[in-house]
Amino acid sequence: MWAPYAFIAPFYVLYVLFMIVPILVACGLSLTEWVGLGTPKFVGLRNFLDLARDTSFHTALANSTLYVLVSVFVVVPCALLLAQALHTRGLRARDLFRVTFFVPMVLSPIVIALVYSLLLDTQYGLVNSVLKALFGGGGVDWIGDPDWAKSTVAVVVLWRWVGYLTIFFLAALQAVPRDLYEAAELDGAGAIRSFFTVTLPSIQPVTAFVVVTSFIGAAQLFDEPYLITNGGPGEATLSVAMFVYRAAFQRQQFGYAAAAGLVLFVVVFAVSQLLNRLLAIGRAE
Amino acid sequence: MSTRADTRKTREPLRRGGRGGMSRSGRIALYSTLTLLLLIFVAPLVWAISSSFKPRGDIFEYPPKLIPSPATLDNYRTLLDTQPFWNWFAISVVTALLATTVAVFVCALAGYGFAKFRFAGKRVLFGVMFSSLSVPFAVILVPLFILVVKSGLSNPWFALIVPWVAPAFGIFMMQQYIVQSIPDEIIEAARIDGSSEFGTFWRVVLPLLRPSLGALAVWQFLQSYNAFMWPLVLLSDVNQYTIPLGLNILFRAENRSYDLVMAGAVLASVPTILVFLLLRKQLLEGLSAGAVKG
Structure with missing residues (x-):
């Protein structure tokens, strides 16, 4: 009788302590003004009203939305394309490719940031050296120009995530029964048409999982913009997670930071629950 | 399925x-x-x-x-002579191993509970667990920091493992694996032999979970070892930094000069690349299996 509860209890104890309690604390804190010392002062919904008028927060929301869009509409399709290429019949060295493309996920974000900062240094970096040698001119200001800085973060996100997502798609493609393709071929479907009529519907659950995972990951992006561009130039690459970090740990506005975190939470939670429901994943049995 | x-x-x-x-x-x-x-x-x-x-x-x-x-080799020599790199290394590896051990155990237990038992409230509890996947870390960053510091638990050996000990992803992975690969008959047989519920789990189920446990362990180790945001807000003593934090601070302090940090980046990546290359098959298959058959 009690056995199943005993098995799941350790998880729920930790879950309550380190997830539920913090969320409740965040809710309480978001209604206060607190610099980290003394007693928090109750201010009602003022933090949320301030957020609604805070242009930095708007910028952060817009940037995080951009990161989400890039992840879902660029990184995910690239991963599917890569998986499709790796799924090619009789491909040699498939494991070499699969493993190599996964390596960025194994590396620490700080390592990735250091490597890219080295490569993309405006004056002396390898990439600009090559560009200058090939095309002349002054090279590209990868970190210092607002638009290029956004692209740099996006490219690093692509580089880091694509191989990870590819393994899910590849496993899904390998599980599609072969006779479905043969049937489509008999019906005269070409490669493109059987991709849309056989492949996509068959891998739908995995696509759903990958889309939700990338959405959640991108919405809370912190390491790449913090480490590579430090949110800059100005606030061109500032993400919501960075906004929360700065409010709390650079300006000691703990209540304000908690409020910003909750806004992120509500949006991410609502959208991913909606996606889960639409795409029907995450049910026991 | x-x-x-x-x-x-x-x-x-x-x-x-x-x-x-x-x-x-x-x-x-x-x-x-x-x-x-x-x-x-x-x-x-x-x-x-x-x-x-x-x-x-x-x-x-x-x-x-x-x-x-x-x-x-000067960059390596200078890094190791002037920075407490081996302290960073030790704290990164030990806390990652601690977090991994706790997480793997907790996930195997809960995964087994969800996979092989019927009980009141199962659907709701599973849903609650699963929905925690969509809680961004930035939300609990501030309150978790306050809780940990206020309750006097900011000792890094403890505090660093806190965010990694109960990953819902791992429970989902274990539950999927157990449903698919452990037949009810084995568990029934152990019960008829008079084994206790926990004894059955420990002696019969856990050994059969080995491939999947390996995948989860590698994944959790990487998450914890590579983590950046939590150590960034938590740690203030240079002797108790993790490697990612140490490299970041060093890079900024050295006026963005690359010699030492590149040596550090290479050293930092050796353990993770090695673990990954050794267990790559288990990891890649373990990660994708749950999602594909789920």
């Missing part, structure tokens, strides 16, 4: 499946594209390794040289 056993049997033919034959030019295009991509993935890392062996003044020399000449 297919069982694990017949997936294994049919994998080979399926692997060669997919679309029919490909023309010679298509094949050439495919291999050159993949090889080009391979280079794009490997080149930054090769460049980083090469730079770590260059004297400070040569890192940005023009024209760029792939093979450092002269090559030097």
Whole structure:
């Protein structure tokens, strides 16, 4: 009788302590003004009203939305394309490719940031050296120009995530029964048409999982913009997670930071629950 | 839903499946594209390794040289002599191993509970667990920091493992694996033999979970070892930094000079790359199995 509860209890104890309690604390804190010392002062919904008028927060929301869009509409399709290429019949060295493309996920974000900062240094970096040698001119200001800085973060996100997502798609493609393709071929479907009529519907659950995972990951992006561009130039690459970090740990506005975190939470939670429901994943049995 | 056993049997033919034959030019295009991509993935890392062996003044020399000449170990020597790198290394590895051990155990227990028992509230509890996947860490960053510091638990050996001990992802992975690969009969047989519920789990179920536990362990180790945001807000004593935090602070303090941090980046990546290469099959298959059959 009690056995199943005993098995799941350790998880729920930790879950309550380190997830539920913090969320409740965040809710309480978001209604206060607190610099980290003394007693928090109750201010009602003022933090949320301030957020609604805070242009930095708007910028952060817009940037995080951009990161989400890039992840879902660029990184995910690239991963599917890569998986499709790796799924090619009789491909040699498939494991070499699969493993190599996964390596960025194994590396620490700080390592990735250091490597890219080295490569993309405006004056002396390898990439600009090559560009200058090939095309002349002054090279590209990868970190210092607002638009290029956004692209740099996006490219690093692509580089880091694509191989990870590819393994899910590849496993899904390998599980599609072969006779479905043969049937489509008999019906005269070409490669493109059987991709849309056989492949996509068959891998739908995995696509759903990958889309939700990338959405959640991108919405809370912190390491790449913090480490590579430090949110800059100005606030061109500032993400919501960075906004929360700065409010709390650079300006000691703990209540304000908690409020910003909750806004992120509500949006991410609502959208991913909606996606889960639409795409029907995450049910026991 | 297919069982694990017949997936294994049919994998080979399926692997060669997919679309029919490909023309010679298509094949050439495919291999050159993949090889080009391979280079794009490997080149930054090769460049980083090469730079770590260059004297400070040569890192940005023009024209760029792939093979450092002269090559030097000075960057490594200076890093290890002037920075408490081995402290960072120890704290990163030990806390990652602690977090991994706790997480794997907690996930195996809960995964088993969800996979093999019927009980009141199961659907709701599973849903609650699963929905925690969509809680961004930034939300609990501030309250978790306050809780940990206020309750006097900011000792890094403890505090660093806190965010990694109960990953819902791991429970989902375990639950999927147990449903697919552990038949009820084995558990029934152990019960008839008079084994206690926990004894059955410990002696019968846990050994059968080994491949999946390996995948989860590697994944959790990587998450914790590579983590950046939590150590960034938590740690203030340079002797108790993790490697990622130490490298970041060093890079900023050295006025963004690359010699020491590149050596550090290479050293930092050795354990994770080694673990990954040794257990790559388990990890990649373990990660994708749950999602594909879920």
